[in-house]
Amino acid sequence: xxxxxxxIIVGLDIGTTKIAAIAGRKNDYGKLEILGFGKAxxxxxxxxxxxxxxxxxxxxxxxxMVNCHASNNNLNIKEVYVGIAGHHIKSLQTRxxxxxxxxxxxxxxxxxxxxxxxxxxxxxxxxxxxIDVITQEFNVDNYQNLKNPIGMNGVKVGANFHIITGDKxxxxxxxxxxxxxxxxxxxxxxxPLASADAxxxxxDLEAGVAILDIGGGTSDLAVFHExxxxxxxxxxxxxxxxxxxxxxxxxxxxxxxxxxxxxxxxALAQEAKSNAIITIPGIRGMPSKQVSVKTLxxxxxxxxxxxxxxxxxxxxxxGMDSRTLNGGIIITGGGSQLxxxxxxxxxxxxxxxxxxxxxxxxxxxxxxxxxxxxYSTCIGLIMKGYSDFEKRAKYFTPENxxxxxxxxxxxxxxxxxxxxxxxxxxxxAPLEAEKLRKRTSIWDKLKVSFMxxxxxxxxxxxx
Numbered sequence: 001x002x003x004x005x006x007x008i009i010v011g012l013d014i015g016t017t018k019i020a021a022i023a024g025r026k027n028d029y030g031k032l033e034i035l036g037f038g039k040a041x042x043x044x045x046x047x048x049x050x051x052x053x054x055x056x057x058x059x060x061x062x063x064x065m066v067n068c069h070a071s072n073n074n075l076n077i078k079e080v081y082v083g084i085a086g087h088h089i090k091s092l093q094t095r096x097x098x099x100x101x102x103x104x105x106x107x108x109x110x111x112x113x114x115x116x117x118x119x120x121x122x123x124x125x126x127x128x129x130x131i132d133v134i135t136q137e138f139n140v141d142n143y144q145n146l147k148n149p150i151g152m153n154g155v156k157v158g159a160n161f162h163i164i165t166g167d168k169x170x171x172x173x174x175x176x177x178x179x180x181x182x183x184x185x186x187x188x189x190x191x192p193l194a195s196a197d198a199x200x201x202x203x204d205l206e207a208g209v210a211i212l213d214i215g216g217g218t219s220d221l222a223v224f225h226e227x228x229x230x231x232x233x234x235x236x237x238x239x240x241x242x243x244x245x246x247x248x249x250x251x252x253x254x255x256x257x258x259x260x261x262x263x264x265x266x267a268l269a270q271e272a273k274s275n276a277i278i279t280i281p282g283i284r285g286m287p288s289k290q291v292s293v294k295t296l297x298x299x300x301x302x303x304x305x306x307x308x309x310x311x312x313x314x315x316x317x318x319g320m321d322s323r324t325l326n327g328g329i330i331i332t333g334g335g336s337q338l339x340x341x342x343x344x345x346x347x348x349x350x351x352x353x354x355x356x357x358x359x360x361x362x363x364x365x366x367x368x369x370x371x372x373x374x375y376s377t378c379i380g381l382i383m384k385g386y387s388d389f390e391k392r393a394k395y396f397t398p399e400n401x402x403x404x405x406x407x408x409x410x411x412x413x414x415x416x417x418x419x420x421x422x423x424x425x426x427x428x429a430p431l432e433a434e435k436l437r438k439r440t441s442i443w444d445k446l447k448v449s450f451m452x453x454x455x456x457x458x459x460x461x462x463x
Contacts, residue, residue, distance in 0.1 A: 004025065004027060004028065006025050006026045006027075006386075006389075007025065007389060008023055008024070008025045008035060008075070008077075009023070009024060009025070009081065009382045009385035009386060009389070010022065010023045010024075010036075010068075010077050010079070010080045010081065010382070010385075011024075011080070011081050011083070011194070011377075011378040011379065011380070011381025011382045011384075011385070012061070012064075012080040012081065012082050012083070012178065012183075012378070012381070013083050013191075013375075013377045013378040013381065014042070014046060014051065014057070014061070014082065014083065014174060014177070014178075015042060015046065015049075015083075015215055015216055015217070015377075016042060016046050016047060016048065016049065016215060016216030016217030016218075016238065016240055017041070017042055017215075017216035017239070017240065017334065018039055018040070018041060018042055018216075018374070019039065019040050019041075019042055019046075019057075019060045019061055019063075019064045020037075020038070020039040020064060020374075020375060020378045021036075021037070021038050021039070021061075021064045021065055021067075021068040021077075021080070021378070022034060022036070022037050022068070022370070022375065022378045022379060022381075022382060023035045023036035023037070023068060023072070023075055023077060023382075024379070024382040026386055027363055029363070030361075031361060031362065031363035032361050032362050032363060032379070032382060032383070032386075033363045033366075034362065034363075034366045034367060034370060035072050035075065036068045036069070036071045036072040036075045036077075037067075037068060037071050037367055037369075037370065038063075038064045038065060038066065038067025038068030038069070038070065038071060039064055039067060040060045040061075040063035040064040040067065041060065042056075042057070042060055042216075043056045043057075043059065043060045044056060045057035045059075045060055045177075046217070047217055048086055048087055048217035048218055048236065048238075049084070049085035049086030049087070049089075049191075049215070049217050049218050049234075050086045050087075050088065050170045050173065051170075051173040051174050051177050052173075054173060054176055054177050054180065057177040058177050058180045058181050061177060061178065061181040061183070062181050065077060065181065065183070077183070078183065078184055079183070079184045079185075079186045080178065080183050080184070080185060080186060081185075081186050081187050081188075081189060081194075081381040081382070081384055081385045082174060082178060082185055082187075082188050082189070082381070083188075083189055083190075083191040083194050083377045083378070083380075083381055084131065084166060084171065084174060084188050084189065084190060084191060085190070085191040085192070085215065085217075085218050085220050085234060086166070086167075086170060086217070086218060086234065087218065087234060087236050088166050088167035088170050089131075089164065089165070089166050089190065089232075089234045090128070090164075090165050090166070091162060091163065091164050091165070091231070091232045091233070092122075092124075092162075092163050092165070093160065093161070093162060093163075094119055094122050094160070094161045094163055095158065095159075095160055095161070096115050096118050096119050096158060096159055096161060097115075097156055097157070097158035098111060098114055098115050098118070098156070098157050098158065099155065099156050100154070100155060100156070100157065103153070103154070103155050104153075105153075106150075106151050106152065106153060107140065107149045107150055107151065107152050107153070107154065107157055108150060109150060111149075111150075111157055112135070112149070112150065112157075112159075115135075115157070115158070115159055116133050116135065116161075119133045119161050119163060120133060122163060124163075124165050127167060127168060127169070128165045128166065128167060128168060129165060129166060129167070129168040129171055130163060130164070130165050131164045131165060131166050131171070131188060131190060132163070132164045132189070132190060132193075133161055133162075133163050133164075134161065134162045134163075134164070134229050135159050135160075135161060136159065136160040136161060136162055136228045136229065136230075137159065137160055137228060138157065138158065138159045139157070139158050139159070140152050140153075140154035140156070140157050141154040141155060141156055147227065162229050162230075162231075162232070164190050164232060171188065174188070175188075186385065186388075187384070187385070187388065189380075189381055189384050190220075190222075190232060191213060191215070191220050191377045192211055192213050192220035192221060192222035192232060193222055193229070193232070193380070193384070194376075194377045194378075194380030194381045194383070194384055195211055195213040195220070195222075195332050195333065195356070195358075195376040195377045195380050196211045196222050196224070196380065197380040197383040197384055197387075198332075198356075198358040198360065198361065198376040198377070198379040198380035198383060199211065199330055199332050199356030199357065199358055199360055199373075199376055199380075200224070200330065200356075200360065201360055203327075204224070204327045204330070205224055205227045206226070206227060207325075207326040207327035208224060208225040208226065208320070208324050208325040208326050208327055209223075209224050209325060209327030209328065209329070209330055210222070210223045210224075210311070210315065210320070210325055210328075210329045210330070210351070211223075211224075211329075211330050211332065211356065212311060212329055212330070212331045212332070212333075212336075212345075213332050213333040213376065213377065214238055214239060214307070214331065214332075214333040214334065214335025214336050215238045215239065215333045215334060215335065215377075216238050216239045216240045216334065216335075217238050217240055218234050218235060218236060218237070218238050219234075219235040219237060219238050219307050219310075219333070219335070220232075220233070220234055220235070220333075221233045221234075221235060221310075221311060221314055223314070223315065223318060223320055223325075225320065225324055225325070230318050230320065231314060231317070231318040231320075233310075233314045235307055235310040235311070237303065237306060237307050237310075238307075238333075238335060239261075239334055239335040241303055242261060242265075242299075242300055242303045242304070242335070243257045243258050243261055244257075245299050245300075245302070245303050246260060246261055246296065246299055246300070249295075249299045250289075250291050250295070250296070250299070251289075252280055252289070252291075253283070256280055260278060260280075260291070260296055261296075261300065261338075262337075264276075264278055264293050264296060265296060265297070265300050265338055265339065266293075266296075266297040266300065266301075266338065266339045266340045267297070267300055267301055267304045267338045267339065267340045267341040267343075267344045268297065268301060268339075268340035268343055268344050269294060269297040269298040269301045271297070271339070271340045271343070272293045272294040272296070272297035273293055273294070274292070274294045276292070276293035276294070277290050277291070277292060277293070278290070278291045278292075278293060278296070300338065301344065304338070304341065304344060305344070305348060308344070308345060308348040308349060309348070311329070311349060312348065312349055315349070321350070321351075322350050322351050325351060327352075328351045328352030328353055328354065329345055329349060329351050329352070329353045329354075330353075330354060330355075330356035331345060331353060331354070331355055331356060331373075332355070332356035332357075332358070332373040332376040333373055333374060333376060333377070334372075334373065334374035336355050336356070336373045337355075337372070337373060337374075341353075341355075342354065342355065355373060356373060356376060357371055357372075357373060357376075358370065358371065358372075358373065358375050358376040358379040358380070359371045361379070361383060362379070
């Protein structure tokens with residue numbers, strides 16, 4: 001067995017109902033081994049994806065991290081990838097072009113990085129902040145719809161971009177909560193993109209697919225077509241809204257509404273038994289209450305239909321339908337566990353639907369609970385971390401790194417060039433040559449000082 005030198009990457013999902021931390025590392029077969037797992041209740045610190053009580057959020061994050069450490073005492077977690085969602089998330093499409101100066105050279109990663117960097121200067125409303133810049137398709141001169149321009153030759157390279165923005169104060173609150181938990185944020189990632197990484201494969205990307213992540217406070221949508229991210233959206237309703245509807249509609253406690261939703265809930269009223277009754281214990285000696293399972297399903301279906309109406313609206317906005325999204329809709333997140341949700345989704349959208357489980361990239365032998373859709377975002381954050389790590393590793397390979405000039409290599413050609421210039425001048429103007437020699441001697445002194453600095457640094461390194 002070869003020793004695994006891959007880094008351990010930690011995903012931190014700060015959700016409306018729970019905070020989860022998962023540590024993982026890729027094995028020699030490219031599958032993700034789970035090395036640690038911990039979770040905690042959000043403790044009413046997060047609403048609709050936004051941290052509203054930093055102290056409670058810090059306590060919940062610390063509890064999740066303690067539980068993660070308890071599952072594996074060898075873990076030493078300092079950096080995390082964090083998911084973000086919420087009503088404040090917006091997206092826009094932009095276009096960028098770069099006219100290259102050295103047209104004889106191949107297009108490099110540096111050119112692509114420059115294009116992306118330029119898009120971070122895009123005008124966005126005051127109070128917003130760019131979270132991510134995602135490249136879609138490239139073009140080089142007259143060549144269009146290229147997936148990767150690196151290695152090609154051309155004068156003008158351009159690309160279409162999908163830019164994701166969020167409220168800077170909402171982002172700052174998440175950052176503060178994490179940093180006060182003695183952790184460093186490696187990157188902030190949009191939750192539906194993280195979930196997509198966890199539940200999708202290459203075939204889904206090629207076929208075209210919509211990812212619907214139904215969380216506690218929001219439902220997040222990401223649409224892919226021909227391997228390109230086409231659209232993202234945040235729908236302002238989630239599982240907590242369904243629970244609140246049940247609480248109000250049936251006049252029960254929130255805890256009772258949540259329990260009924262999980263145990264007896266259905267997203268399709270016609271599939272519920274009309275004669276089935278749920279008996280709810282009375283509060284503090286009051287008589288018990290009876291609720292029809294069909295009535296419960298009608299309340300749930302009304303809210304789920306509203307969420308799916310938003311999905312249909314966004315798909316029409318970007319021109320996606322059953323002919324373009326051959327992979328249909330993948331539903332994930334905690335809210336995806338409702339009974340008969342697939343049937344309701346297929347009926348309302350006209351697309352095939354399935355539940356997305358985050359075991360697409362997991363190695364065998366993991367905790368069975370982690371196969372539940374509610375952990376898709378957290379596992380996707382680890383996948384995002386590995387994507388960044390592999391890109392950096394590829395970019396900094398020996399063939400991509402330039403040769404660093406040593407002091408000895410620097411000194412010789414400069415001195416030789418100066419000598420040749422002085423000798424040439426001396427033939428036609430001896431007095432000017434003498435002045436040059438004096439100036440050169442001053443430069444030599446500066447060079448000696450410069451070389452001494454290098455020498456001192458080399459001696460320090462040796463020590």
